[in-house]
Amino acid sequence: MAPPQGQMRPGRQLAVLGLIFVVLFLMVFFVGVPGKSSLAERLEPKLGLDLIGGTRVTYTATTMDGSDPPAEQLEEARQIIESRVNALGVSEAEVVVEGNRNIVISLAGENRDDLKQVGDAAQLRFRKVLKATNGAGVAPQPSVSAEPAPDASASPGASPSAGASPSGGAAVTSSPTPSGGTGGGTGGQGGGAQATATPTPTPTASAAPSATATPSAGASATPAPVSTDVAAIRTEIQKKVGDAAWAAATGLTTVADLATDPTLATTLEPFSTLDPEKEVWALDPAMQFNVPQITCAMLDARKPGSIVDESKQAVACESGGKYLLDVAKVLGTDVGSASGVLDQQRGDWVVSLDFTSEGQKKWTALTREAYNNEGSACDQTALGDGSRCRVAVVLDNQVISSPEIQAVLTGDSQITGSFTSASANELASKLRYGALPLTFVADEAQNVSATLGAEQLRAGLLAAGLGMLLVAIYAFFYYRLLGTVIFLSLILSALLTYGALVVLGRQIGFTLTLAGIAGFIVSLGVAADSFIIYFERLKDEIREGRSPRSAVGRAWTRARRTIISANAISLMAAVVLYIVSVGQVKGFAFALGLATVLDLVVVFLFRHPVMTMFARTRAFLSPRVSGLGRVVAQKPTVADTTVKPRSSRVKEA
Incomplete structure (x- = not known):
């Protein structure tokens, strides 16, 4: 059974969430930032090659007799170079074999001098x-x-x-x-x-x-x-x-x-x-x-x-x-x-x-x-x-x-x-990571333009914003007051995600690419599932005869395991995909895993305590305001099943 409502102190969870926000955004504004950076520079995440362009270096394998190197040695060299580049940070580098003797490295950001050394033989x-x-x-x-x-x-x-x-x-x-x-x-x-x-x-x-x-x-x-x-x-x-x-x-x-x-x-x-x-x-x-x-x-x-x-x-x-x-x-x-x-x-x-x-x-x-x-x-x-x-x-x-x-x-x-x-x-x-099996000669680093233009990026973000707006409108229409919880949860998740992107970009070199954005969008489906699981469980508790106030705690107890299981499966899938994948797929997996973890933080430190606080308000007890109107009207009340009318008690007396 759920703990008595009197034992629930939602203020503590909200205080912990507030502390997380304070620490995170202090890091955003003051950790790893040059002293004279503007506000916009402090809030700017590290963007990937397909969004802002970057640097490309071509390494050409040389052999003593001038012939093409074996394909297996070229692939082994590509893997070693990719490991060296990734050691610079989770930076979404593209390391590909081109032709019979070239390895091309593309990395976000212009004038990346660190790329000039990753092709050294290191014997x-x-x-x-x-x-x-x-x-x-x-x-x-x-x-x-x-x-x-x-x-x-x-x-x-x-x-x-x-x-x-x-x-x-x-x-x-x-x-x-x-x-x-x-x-x-x-x-x-x-x-x-x-x-x-x-x-x-x-x-x-x-x-x-x-x-x-x-x-x-x-x-x-x-x-x-x-x-x-x-x-x-x-x-x-x-x-x-x-x-x-x-x-x-x-x-x-x-x-x-x-x-x-x-x-x-x-x-x-x-x-x-x-x-x-x-x-x-x-x-x-x-x-x-x-x-x-x-x-x-x-x-x-x-x-x-x-x-x-x-x-x-x-x-x-x-x-x-x-x-x-x-x-x-x-x-x-x-x-x-x-x-x-x-x-x-x-x-x-x-x-x-x-x-x-x-x-x-x-x-x-x-x-x-x-x-x-x-x-x-x-x-x-x-x-x-x-x-x-x-x-x-x-x-x-x-x-x-x-x-x-x-x-x-x-x-x-x-x-x-x-x-x-x-x-x-x-x-x-x-x-x-070992010495390269081949000797390479590096060409001059070249700056490359973004494969996704600024106009296309703005159009994509606008489409995502419109989609989120439609979700919010539907949530308010279907859940009414509960839609406010959904809307606020999504806002807090977005702020946490954005702050994490900025900090991780400085600390470990995480670069946001189009694939990473796709990972964050997919994670919204997991977040929406957790809302549906909780709210529908809440309706089931009310149908079984409990009042909206008492149903909140019991619905949370029963929905919690399902929510944790669903997020754990998504997180494990992201970890496995990150381990076995390369390039932009790795960035997709990292973004999906990060967003899943942050969704769990919001579920436990915001959604549940806020629902507990709403359950103590008169608005939540009003079926028309809370969005539970039809369910409350259909549920068998305790008075109908266990208490006789007062007139009957008087007549019997």
Whole structure:
């Protein structure tokens, strides 16, 4: 049975609803809003591509032989790119395959610079730095080795410093982020030791070029086998630079010292004319490193994916220093998860890496090799301040950082540097969703116009408004006073929905599209069903003999379960559709689920308490005003069934 009317306090539910409105619209006006925003800007929701237009970027897949990539790899790349875009927020992005090698991304809003990075391959590699030299193309000074400038660093077991991980375990932090890079270093926790990284040195090395010289540690004595395509490109390069230059470069086993042999500079000069994108990438890593005319500017301009082969040595640059890197022994696939977090001790944003179980073993083994410089693989030019190897964090063709390893790291790690919240989460997103199976080249971002014009949008909203008006007129005609409850409930639901749209657009990037509007309109059917269920149940209670006042509580008790069940089914359908769908269908599902939840809020915090308050008024007890006239006239009254007329009682007496 329903609780006695005296125990019902509708004011409390209405007060809770009022508090929700106050908090929601305080967020609308003051949370995430630039200080000088106008009132209209504060109230403006985030609109989708089909309503306001947006930005379109086309990524073209490139392959080594120029052929079209496999369709399954192109689809896999599309899914990864879509995941990266969606990580920017629930933004209704359109990510589609176009033709045999293009992926087109369309996102609402003009000048979306964040789209330019989602197509990066994000091939993460951890490689030991075997050798280092000046990559500016300037002749090195004649010296056997270059010692990096001393810097404050702590040996294992030292007290924690600003670079320590929050947990107090072993950590490695990098030097300031190199220009053009995306961040800084690697860190780890575990082992109970503290280690800091030295700044990236710009060492020099000298040795007279000789074809018979003994290869230094870490250098390949003979070029590794290459594919037919690479061999053909090298043949063309040999023809371009000439036999003399090619023979001199092939005979180098250390960095050419142009200061001790001026004629060598003239001999190797043709290498400075090579095309970085089409030719330099195909050279043997030893040649890329040893020939001074192959500068960091040329290496940084190589085609994407030039050094992703983890089984081969590679050459890459950081802050003007050119590094010969070992084979990659820890890969991006060894990272279980990645997230951008704020380091509480340093106050900087970092990318936290959690390795898989196998990845953790590889990472520990790599740091052990670097810490002990096993086999003297790292020569004097590459050693850090503590005479231990450095490990370069290589993302695609770029060295993010190369800190010295001063402890065997047995825990998870961090990439640190001059990150912002956006850049840390962007890099974490790339690592979290995996590397692309293909290499892409991005076209310039283009602004596109809305597919649905402003006139059509206004016409659609006008049609929706007229439809709502007809519903309100019918409700007043059929339910009279009860129609007021329907009308007010719809108004409150609309205000809640609008406020939620504005807040969610700022906080999670939810974008309202035509599909989302359709989801909100469909949700009105669920809201209308809950009205009909309640009011018709109320009529049934009156037909059974109860007064309108007493029927309100009992009708609510019996209709409540049905209303909750109907909304729960709609909500589950929206959740399932959101999980399995993509693109605009996902936006439709999100809007439907949001509107369903808000409808339940209005049902419990407004409709029921207002009906309870109406039941205590004389207008509600008037059949002509309440809309219950016919039902009240038809119901068998309690007086007709249980109470005899007064005249009969007197006669019997």
